Amino acid sequence: MSVLHDPNPLNPNAIEARGMSIYYGAFRAVKEVSFSIESQKITALIGPSGCGKSTVLRSFNRMNDLIAVARTEGEVIFHGQNLYGPDVDAVEVRRRIGMVFQKPNPFPKSIYENIAFGPRINGWKGTKAEMDDLVEQSLRGAALWDEVKDKLKESGLSLSGGQQQRLCIARALAVEPEVILMDEPCSALDPISTLKIEELMFELRRQYTIIIVTHNMQQAARASDYTAFFLMDQDRAGMLVEYGPTDQIFKDPKDERTEQYISGRFG
């Protein structure tokens, strides 16, 4: 069913899904998705509501484990290991595959503590000065340092929505993951903040693999290297329809349904 993208031989895959199906109780939400995501690129997952793109994204760092009735079949390969193998610790997975959510969700702590939380729970052993440095680097990495450097002690909730979302990105960067999953990170933001996040994604691509779910097709078109198009099948299970370089998906889609969705005929 699924269309496999031929990965660039020079650039290894960061994550590969093999025959992945996700169930909520008896309901199959996603069926037999197989595709590989190239490292240090931005991959956008698009599709209409209910097509399972967020569910697929959350399966990459085992976030679905937190839903008691959710169950995943198939494999997700990361560094040659199946993330759903019997002796894989979901907490270790999430430490390496970070996540930014739809609605900015800074902790009700100071800006500094928001950043320091991740490293601390992951066994940070450095000095106070080193932590100061890590906080600065993370905030710089998320293009937020200049705006908050004088108020690190203030609550993360005192920031604007766009700043909060960049704080959440900075927080994810502080644990130095390899992959960052973004679940509609701009849907609660104004256009200017959205643009800032997109610019930031291009910066982050140098070091990180980014997978982003988005409802906004212009965003997928302008801000991603690869695009995967998902759709709900007749049995209401989400499936991967087409996957390829963003240019090709938007200019020369192979599948008729992709073409219809991109030209705005449904969804």
Add this chain to the structure above:
Amino acid sequence: MANQARVGVEGSSTVLSGVGSETLNLRKRSRPGEKFIQGTLFICGIISIFTTMGIVYVLFTESWRFFGSPEVSISEFLTSTTWQPRVGEFGIWPLLNSTLITSFIAMVVATPLGLGSAIYLSEYATPRIRSILKPILEVLAGIPTVVYGYFAISFMTPLLRLIFGTSTVQIYNMASAGLVMGIMVLPLISSMTEDALSAVPRSLREGAYGLGATRLETALNIVVPSALSGIIAAFIIGISRAVGETMIVAIAAGAGPRFTFNPFEAAETMTGHIARISSGDLGFDTIDYNSIFAIGLTLFIMTLVLNILSGYVVRRFREVYE
């Protein structure tokens, strides 16, 4: 009849002619039922307010009589460590001290257990386990306090005497009453704390899990601090409940005011004293009779302060995660 029907037909055939609008009646109607319900509900509210005001009025006037009598002074009441109405000694401290000690023991039991069970129920338990455990905790809250009292005297006290020796632990003692009172307060603290924890948005937990936090790290570092106002409010309400509890201490803590810090000794609490004195033969306007209102007033002020404090704490920290 036929005429009216004709008008209707004409009205509907001439759209927006104005004939149709005559049938549209927007005039104010009288709704006697609505007025009646509103009045009844208002009276319900007023009754509870007047009752409270009446209680406060009685507490103050009777206390006034007590403090107005030549045998007592407010300074003696607030500073003396002897309460012996027979010889005219009215110092609140023995009673207050015993109330504080039993309440303290109760909170030492109830706070960690309540917090722990709330964290378990809200963060760890599967829906199935929660559906079994929550009703059991609620049953604990529904047990009459007189049963707790006998549980204290017939189980907890012998247990304490077995562990610490019959020479150390008196038959009536504050420790036994306090421990059982802790079990009584536990479901209150647990269920209020669980409500506070459950109210913390899921997105905050996901944020922590997304950084590689374990369940425990998420619960202790993110969820509990975010729910702190609710947890503190639960704690304060638990204290007021323990301070005001009567039956358990009346049965198990002993009769007779005694100023002691040893929890294994008998010492009557404020509530226990009121219960004992008021069940005996007391003449109206005797000093004994009036003294219980002074104790009642002290209790009332304590719980009032605690309630105001909890209201303040909730307001102060609310919306912390919005």
